[in-house]
Amino acid sequence: LIPTINIGQAQKKKCAHMLTLVKSTRFQRGASKVLPTRTVRFHRTSEHHTVGEGLIPTINKLQEIFAVTGTKLDLPQLVVIGGQSSGKSSVLENLVGRDFLPRGSGVVTRRPLVLQLQTQPKGEKDYGVFLHKPGQKYYDFSAIKDEIERETERIAGTNKGISADPILLKIYSDRVLPLTLVDTPGIARVPIGDQPANIEVSIRNLIKEYIFQPNAIILAVQSANQDLATSDALQMSKQADPDGLRTVGVLTKIDLMDKGTDCMPVLLGRSFPLRHGWIATVNRSQHDIDSQKAIKDAQAAEAEFFNTHPVYRGVTDRCGSTVLARRCNKLLSDHIKKSLPELRQQINTLIQTRTNELEMYGEPLSTDTSSGWHLLQLLGKYAEVYSMAILGTGAVVSDSTVQTLNGGARIRYIFNDVFSRNLASISPTAGLTTRDIRTAIKNAAGSKPALFVPDQAFEVLAQRQIKWLREPALACAESVYNELSKLGIEIESKDLSRFWKLRDQITTILDEVLREQLQKTNKMINMAIELELAYINTSHPDFIGLSMLTDRPEAGSSDSDFADFKPKKDSHSGGFFSFIFGGGETQAPVPPPKTKFSPSDIETSELTEREKTQITIIRQLLDSYVGISKKNIQDQVTKIVMMVLVKGTLDGLKRELTTRLYHGDSSDYSHLLQESEDVELKRRSCKQDLDALHQARKVLQQTEFSDFSE
Numbered sequence: 001l002i003p004t005i006n007i008g009q010a011q012k013k014k015c016a017h018m019l020t021l022v023k024s025t026r027f028q029r030g031a032s033k034v035l036p037t038r039t040v041r042f043h044r045t046s047e048h049h050t051v052g053e054g055l056i057p058t059i060n061k062l063q064e065i066f067a068v069t070g071t072k073l074d075l076p077q078l079v080v081i082g083g084q085s086s087g088k089s090s091v092l093e094n095l096v097g098r099d100f101l102p103r104g105s106g107v108v109t110r111r112p113l114v115l116q117l118q119t120q121p122k123g124e125k126d127y128g129v130f131l132h133k134p135g136q137k138y139y140d141f142s143a144i145k146d147e148i149e150r151e152t153e154r155i156a157g158t159n160k161g162i163s164a165d166p167i168l169l170k171i172y173s174d175r176v177l178p179l180t181l182v183d184t185p186g187i188a189r190v191p192i193g194d195q196p197a198n199i200e201v202s203i204r205n206l207i208k209e210y211i212f213q214p215n216a217i218i219l220a221v222q223s224a225n226q227d228l229a230t231s232d233a234l235q236m237s238k239q240a241d242p243d244g245l246r247t248v249g250v251l252t253k254i255d256l257m258d259k260g261t262d263c264m265p266v267l268l269g270r271s272f273p274l275r276h277g278w279i280a281t282v283n284r285s286q287h288d289i290d291s292q293k294a295i296k297d298a299q300a301a302e303a304e305f306f307n308t309h310p311v312y313r314g315v316t317d318r319c320g321s322t323v324l325a326r327r328c329n330k331l332l333s334d335h336i337k338k339s340l341p342e343l344r345q346q347i348n349t350l351i352q353t354r355t356n357e358l359e360m361y362g363e364p365l366s367t368d369t370s371s372g373w374h375l376l377q378l379l380g381k382y383a384e385v386y387s388m389a390i391l392g393t394g395a396v397v398s399d400s401t402v403q404t405l406n407g408g409a410r411i412r413y414i415f416n417d418v419f420s421r422n423l424a425s426i427s428p429t430a431g432l433t434t435r436d437i438r439t440a441i442k443n444a445a446g447s448k449p450a451l452f453v454p455d456q457a458f459e460v461l462a463q464r465q466i467k468w469l470r471e472p473a474l475a476c477a478e479s480v481y482n483e484l485s486k487l488g489i490e491i492e493s494k495d496l497s498r499f500w501k502l503r504d505q506i507t508t509i510l511d512e513v514l515r516e517q518l519q520k521t522n523k524m525i526n527m528a529i530e531l532e533l534a535y536i537n538t539s540h541p542d543f544i545g546l547s548m549l550t551d552r553p554e555a556g557s558s559d560s561d562f563a564d565f566k567p568k569k570d571s572h573s574g575g576f577f578s579f580i581f582g583g584g585e586t587q588a589p590v591p592p593p594k595t596k597f598s599p600s601d602i603e604t605s606e607l608t609e610r611e612k613t614q615i616t617i618i619r620q621l622l623d624s625y626v627g628i629s630k631k632n633i634q635d636q637v638t639k640i641v642m643m644v645l646v647k648g649t650l651d652g653l654k655r656e657l658t659t660r661l662y663h664g665d666s667s668d669y670s671h672l673l674q675e676s677e678d679v680e681l682k683r684r685s686c687k688q689d690l691d692a693l694h695q696a697r698k699v700l701q702q703t704e705f706s707d708f709s710e
Helices: 009-024 057-070 088-096 139-157 199-212 232-240 285-292 297-308 321-361 371-391 407-424 433-445 455-490 498-534 548-551 609-661 677-701
Strands: 026-028 034-036 077-081 114-119 126-128 167-173 180-182 217-222 246-252 278-280
Touching: 009 217, 034 057, 057 114, 057 167, 057 321, 057 677, 077 088, 077 199, 077 232, 077 321, 088 180, 088 246, 088 297, 088 321, 088 407, 114 217, 126 139, 126 246, 139 167, 180 321, 199 217, 199 232, 217 321, 232 498, 246 321, 297 321, 297 433, 371 407, 371 455, 371 609, 407 455, 407 609, 433 455, 433 498, 433 548, 455 609, 498 609
Parallel strands: 077 180, 077 217, 114 167, 217 246, 246 278
Antiparallel strands: 026 034, 114 180, 126 167
């Protein structure tokens, strides 16, 4: 017994179609012509089984939803591009089977037209519906043409202006396959009317907004009687889709090619190959349009042309509007299947983003007695967030917190890096010349020669150098003040951001509190500097002091240490007792005294060995003691700034805000709790977007993949 195999109707048609192609076509090697052995008829797709019956309408619903809200989403769709007079309008009308597009010279399509084709039961009357006129059905397709022109002029003007605002038109017919197409303006080079001088750039940028979307399938329409190497449509599709993975080529006006030429190299993929190939079509001529030749008759003429043509009748699977419709339908449906998971993820992400944004706008406040309580809540929340940002207890100031330091981390950086670096850059002997040190030693010794380095000279010089630490200390406090002030502007609780008057008042009060605390901080910093100046503690355990005299008796100096000392004239060099051992040296003969004495004679005389040793010791002592003072100042200033400026501000902020802004529950706070003018608009828009996104997610959840298989 031979078992009976049941084959579905669709599989039978597919097998029969493939068998017909095999029997009907023979190719000669190296020739561009096809030798047919059997005529191939166009097979119409069964109205009972079309690809994308559920998928494409799903995308159409999403387009309608997002067109109302203006939400940008990368939806799968066919984008039709081409130059002027390339035949785009004729291709679209052949797909629809109706004459419904405006025609004329120059740029006719001046706004993108989102065209949604939806199959309806056989016998139902064809009609169209515009998104901007919901509920109104257009059974007269000439009225659809007029409405497109009116809507275009309403937005783009009456003098050839261009607009990126799309028109959405849905057409229901029993003669169409489910498709979603976007008809873009033809690429123009010369401006006319109100068009700007850069009209070509404007149109190209408009087209790029659609074709550069990863889910867009590009229909590059090009006239067959023009050189494809100069095609604007191919050039732009190459920019958006370099590998040709989502581009379909459409050759129009095949019947207008010169005699003896054909487009077989292109159709067979030998020239300008595309992943999804090329489709050849025949358009209505201008005479056919003027004589109002029906689209149905034009399609029949197109089929007859390809079936009887000696070259194209062997490749009818690549010719005709019917083949183009099936190819586009199949490609769009497959692309939708692949993009649905990513589309769901995009919608979920947008829902989360819009939900967070709506929470930030909050609910409108009522003018009742609870406004005082709400004000206290806002003030307390602001003070809490401000404190958390400084103390580092997990508050997030903004998205930049993962890229830059903020709040308390920035203050710590000022203490440990900026302030420390500024102190380290100050040399213990900054601004002291050899002459200054020598003069201080001489003045401290008076009329008696010093056996050792005079204490008074060291103290005077040490005090002078410690004063250099005042400027970086005050600058540290100023930097922390600036950070605290900046932080007060940057942080906002999600409720406070919508009350601009209250936010301004809080910012003003915070600035006043900070300035008051800064004055107190500067006063205490000056006090800390004065404490260092008041008593030079040479008994400090870290100070080298006289131990240098015994532990490092060999510590001397080189001539380079006194390079800044240049006497103005020659002078005698007198002998002196050894500084360490008290010994004497033979003095050189003293010249006879001058008749007049000048103080500059002492200042410009050459250094003796004794003076060099004293100056070297003074420098080493200053280096040790000023280093100790730097550590003291760094520690004290850091504590003063934290106690007075930072902690004082945190402790007093909430108290000051409450005292100045809250005056009891019976007071009227409507002037403070007045929302910004655009908050209500943003809240309403955000709610609309959120409703649309929830609706879109519901549409996708209702999608059944099992219904989309062939």
